[in-house]
Amino acid sequence: MAIDDRVGQAGSGVRRDLRDALAVLAATPRLLVALDFDGTLAPVVDDPEKARATPEASRAVERLIALADTRVALVSGRALKDLEQVAPFGDEVLLVGSHGIELRLDEADDVLALDADERQQLGVLEQVLDQMAGTLDSVWIEPKPAGFAVHTRLASERHSRVAHLVAINELKAEAPDATVRLGKDVIEFSVRSTTKGEAVEHLRRYTHASAVFYAGDDVTDEDAFVALTADDLGLKSGVGPTAADHRVAGPAEVASVLSLLATLREAHAADAPDTN
Template identity: 35%
Template structure:
């Protein structure tokens, strides 16, 4: 039988079981490559009006247990999702908005972090099409517009992280990030699940950093859904952003979930 974009599968095997009632789950969604298509520059992504509506409806169906978990800064998520009033986790967990309250980790408040900021600003300023993104607790070198610079970006990030106590260089899609070892999407999910132990955690994402979310969901009795190709620890797989939207719409259409 031909597989449609709305099917998702465990490592290639089509899963046709009914979706769990959204009132019984905690749903953790990545942003770039999951809710929106990846753009050449982080500020160039487009959020469809339909996406805003889906998130609003699904947040109601899950009774506030829908979470956007992203490597992006919290203020960027709020800018892209102005209609979403649910839980936001930014900077891989260094920032959080829960119940309208904003929290920020103090991990980036150190002399070594500021020194690295200055070093990378000077270096990136001399490179063509290398974008330095500064976050509250991490620094990202984006080389999507200059893929030939991948090795050099990864090398300088690794060298700088090596002399920053408690920091590490982590690669993602066309980028490398210097970030605290204590910060991860896994810890962000586990922190929320301490108060949501009655829910089934489901994590959906496309990037290497989302593997942490999948591990957290598994550890709490749930599962991960990998978007697109590539090796993964997730038990299930879905094709692309359009398929994610179709899956989320199916959840919003489940009757009786918000009774």
């Protein structure tokens, strides 16, 4: 049956090639839907604590959670605790925080434990970054479980540039093993290295997914897009170069895509014989 007959008006705003790709994906035996939060499910706001998924995205996520053989994961640069606050979807959602350093899976997982070397490096990071932030307006440092984020969203262009240069140069000298990640208005320094790509690989194995849907908006999401295979679907939210096969304008459009994916997956589930 044609997709349009099955899902009616749902997803009528979604491009044809993307709709076709979603229809194929929705028929996979075990689906993992892995989603970045900020700039993808939630519009970016000045106060990160106030960020929330759009109502349509939230509804789509809830529908996907309710489906058999379908898992939803949030993959964020935010610390896990922070992610739980802004994205209260309940325990069925798998959570990956700090770009893959922190995980909340179905069972209580190992908490992040830093070794002596990592703790020492963390101390050096803190010293260097605090000193720098003290000299610049509207640049603030957020502690992360294995590092720090330097936020420059509210800083002037010049102070933001200075913060980037100082932080990167100083730390190259003082803490050469720290991992540096550049995002939108944020630089992250971590004493433990992992990427969203590794996070997606981990989640794929954990959920035994036969295909993965991944959506993200930032530079760090590119690691996840690169980790996708031909059976998966990558969706870039917003502007900027990307390895994703598909792109939409922003969180409102991501929500439409997720709604359509939920509708297609529900239609597939209704057609499939009950194997339980």
